[in-house]
Amino acid sequence: MIVVLSGRERNTRGDLFDRYFQCHYRVFIRGKGWRVASVNGREVDSYDDEHAIYFLDLDGPQVAASIRITPTVKSSLIADHLPQLIENGEPARAPTIYECNRLVMPPSGDNRHNKSSLIGAMLQWCFARRLTHLHMLIDAEALPEYLELTPLTTPLGLPQFYGGGPEVPTGGACMAVRWPICPQLLDDVRRYGQTESDDRLRGDEVMPRISSDRIH
Amino acid sequence: MTFDASIYGKRTLDFIERIRQLDRYDDLSREIVSELKWFGYSSVTSWSMPRPGEDQADCLLINTRPREYIARYIEKNYIVRDPVVTELRRTVDPFSWSDLRAKRSLSRSEKSIMDEGQEFGATDGLIVPIMTPSGSLSVFSPCGEQPNLSSRARAAVELIGMFSVGALKRAVTKHPSNERARAPLTPREREIMQWVATGRSDEEIADLLTLTPRTVTWHVENAKRKLDTHRRTHAVVQALRFGEISL
Numbered sequence: 506m507i508v509v510l511s512g513r514e515r516n517t518r519g520d521l522f523d524r525y526f527q528c529h530y531r532v533f534i535r536g537k538g539w540r541v542a543s544v545n546g547r548e549v550d551s552y553d554d555e556h557a558i559y560f561l562d563l564d565g566p567q568v569a570a571s572i573r574i575t576p577t578v579k580s581s582l583i584a585d586h587l588p589q590l591i592e593n594g595e596p597a598r599a600p601t602i603y604e605c606n607r608l609v610m611p612p613s614g615d616n617r618h619n620k621s622s623l624i625g626a627m628l629q630w631c632f633a634r635r636l637t638h639l640h641m642l643i644d645a646e647a648l649p650e651y652l653e654l655t656p657l658t659t660p661l662g663l664p665q666f667y668g669g670g671p672e673v674p675t676g677g678a679c680m681a682v683r684w685p686i687c688p689q690l691l692d693d694v695r696r697y698g699q700t701e702s703d704d705r706l707r708g709d710e711v712m713p714r715i716s717s718d719r720i721h
Numbered sequence: 722m723t724f725d726a727s728i729y730g731k732r733t734l735d736f737i738e739r740i741r742q743l744d745r746y747d748d749l750s751r752e753i754v755s756e757l758k759w760f761g762y763s764s765v766t767s768w769s770m771p772r773p774g775e776d777q778a779d780c781l782l783i784n785t786r787p788r789e790y791i792a793r794y795i796e797k798n799y800i801v802r803d804p805v806v807t808e809l810r811r812t813v814d815p816f817s818w819s820d821l822r823a824k825r826s827l828s829r830s831e832k833s834i835m836d837e838g839q840e841f842g843a844t845d846g847l848i849v850p851i852m853t854p855s856g857s858l859s860v861f862s863p864c865g866e867q868p869n870l871s872s873r874a875r876a877a878v879e880l881i882g883m884f885s886v887g888a889l890k891r892a893v894t895k896h897p898s899n900e901r902a903r904a905p906l907t908p909r910e911r912e913i914m915q916w917v918a919t920g921r922s923d924e925e926i927a928d929l930l931t932l933t934p935r936t937v938t939w940h941v942e943n944a945k946r947k948l949d950t951h952r953r954t955h956a957v958v959q960a961l962r963f964g965e966i967s968l
Contacts, residue, residue, distance in 0.1 A: 592730030650854045652887060660737065662730045663876040671814060678876075 507626045512557040523547065525561060528568040532609050552580045552606070560627045562619060570610050570623050574603040574631070574639065582606060583642050583681050590642070590681035592662030601637040602683075620654075621698020628694060631686045638683045645678035646671075655693035658682050729877040732759070737884050746892040750783055753885045760874055762863035763842060766791075767886055770809070770858040781904055782859065782889050787841045788905030796907045804831040805848055809860065813850045815879050817870055821848075842866050847875060849882035859886050906965045910944040913937055915966045918957045 508521065515522050526547035533539045534548055541548060556579040562570035575581065577598040583590055584597035584604075591597050605627070610616045631639060643651060645664035652658050661681040668676035684690055694700075736756050743749050757765055767782040784791060793799075800806055804827055808816065816824075818835060827835070838846065846864025853859075861882030868874075906914065916926045923941060927934040945951060948959035960966045 592727060593734050594731075648883065649852060652883075653854050656887065656891075660734065660880060663733060663873065663880060665876075 506563050507623060508561045508563055509626070509630060510559040510561065512553065512555040512559075515555075521561065524566065524568050525559060525571060526553075528571065528609060529607065533607075536612075552582065554580065556580060558603075558630070560623055560630070562623050568609070570616075570619050571607070572605060572609070572623055572627055573607045574605045574627060576600070577602045577604050577640065580604075581640070583640055587642065587665075587679070587681070590662045590665060590679070595661075597640070599637075601635065602640060603631065603636055603638075604640045604642075606642065618698045618700060621694050621700045624654075625691060625694050625698070625700055628686065628691050632688075632691065636686045638685055640681060640683045642679060642681055645680045648680070648682070651682060654697045655684065655690055657684055657687075657690050657693060659684075729873040732756075733877040733880050736881055740884060740888045743888070744892055744895055746889065749885070749888050749892055753783065753881070753889075754785055756881060757863045757865075757878070760863070760878055761868035762846070762865040762878075764865065765861070765863040767859065767861045767882070767889070770860065782886060782893075786843075786864075789908075790837065790841060792905045792907045793837075795904060796909075799834050802830055803834050805835070805862075807831075809848070809850055809858070813852050813858075815847060815849045815875065817847050817875070818845045818864070819870070838864055845870065847878055847882075849879050851883050851886050859890075861886055904947050906944055906947060906960070907940075910940050910947075911960075911965050913940045914944050914956065914960045917941060917953060918960070918966055918968065 510518055510521060510525075526549050529548040530543050530546050534541065534543055541550060543549075552573070552575050554575075557573055557575045560572050560574075561568050577584055578600055581597060581604045588597055608620075610620055610623075640661070641651075648658070648660070659682060661683055664678040664680040666676065666678050670676045671678055736752070740749055740752055743752060754765060764786045766784045766786050769780045769782065781791075794803075804821060804825065805818075808821055808825070818838070821827075822835070838844070843864035844866055845868055846862055847868065847870070849861040851859045851861060863878060863882075912930070913926055916929060921929070923937040924934045926932075927937045930937070941953070941956070944960070945953070945956045948956050948963070948965075950956050950959055957966075961968065
């Protein structure tokens, strides 16, 4: 089941958030070796604020998969720290642009269906709120994967090296990409994961696969 | 000539936008070749790595290198000795010809294969492996006399390669009648088709060229496949059309 949470619900949905932050500790600090702050086996960063929106795919009590989006006018990793990655002359921040990050998927098996369901839920939320674009900061080598998910993936600029570049163990190349929020994108994502279609994309109607909690 | 580093990003994004509007193979090819020229690349070849048992000729996506060069490459089976292909088995990171020469001690035959590019004016090139999540590998390989191999230019061409390969594959899938890159006839195939055009049978051509009839038939069948036809007479028409033979 996919649950949608707002950062404003940290106190009222504390249990779910706690599981989410524990999952992040496992995945990003223990799993990927990120050197970021953590407390008592929970990883919370500066973008986990009241403006963030979270999509959690729950498998019983566990957070099996998750993704977070933040309004770029409030918080954007790209705009705050890597604005040079945007080379198309367009602004990194706008009221209708959100930034998507911290995708967590189950560690093994074919994730296409899970990924499609989670991203599809996120896109439905974005579509219902008339957002225009989602920005993402990705590893450049992951670009083919994003293009396979949808050919609408558009680079915002050239990849740039970090940490000494791809030839160094701790280095790589990152880039900013974006998706236009449109029905074609949703179709692509569903086709990718062979998830069922749902034509009820209007207003603030909440899709049955998403928790009945309302955000606004 | 040096450019402001930001120009590479803008040009590449504009290119991606342009090719997204195109779905015909010829239009895409023209756009790709034109964009690569700006970076100093005079030729480009792109191919999917053939799977075991798959014919190399069926894997070409775009090619502007001289036909004779490609024909010789296939006929001499360079793919088993080409150091570029060997390197592609070790890495999926892009590299240039000069990177490869600097990194590995090449044998004489390996150097010879790489140096053949100079015959058509290419002294350096870029190899951009494009690995799909499903594990299949395509390669985008532009080359030229003095291509721009600055780090920003390379990043740009790598992205151009990725989107070009995707666009070309979509064009071929969407419009199978699109004329895609065609493997050229080998010199022997061309010679035999020239005789076929005069109305000779395989046995007569075998006598003329001191070959066995079976060998002649084998070459004719290869030529027909490359010319995308099952009929002998239509193969002659196609060969004339593509300039492989003349009357």
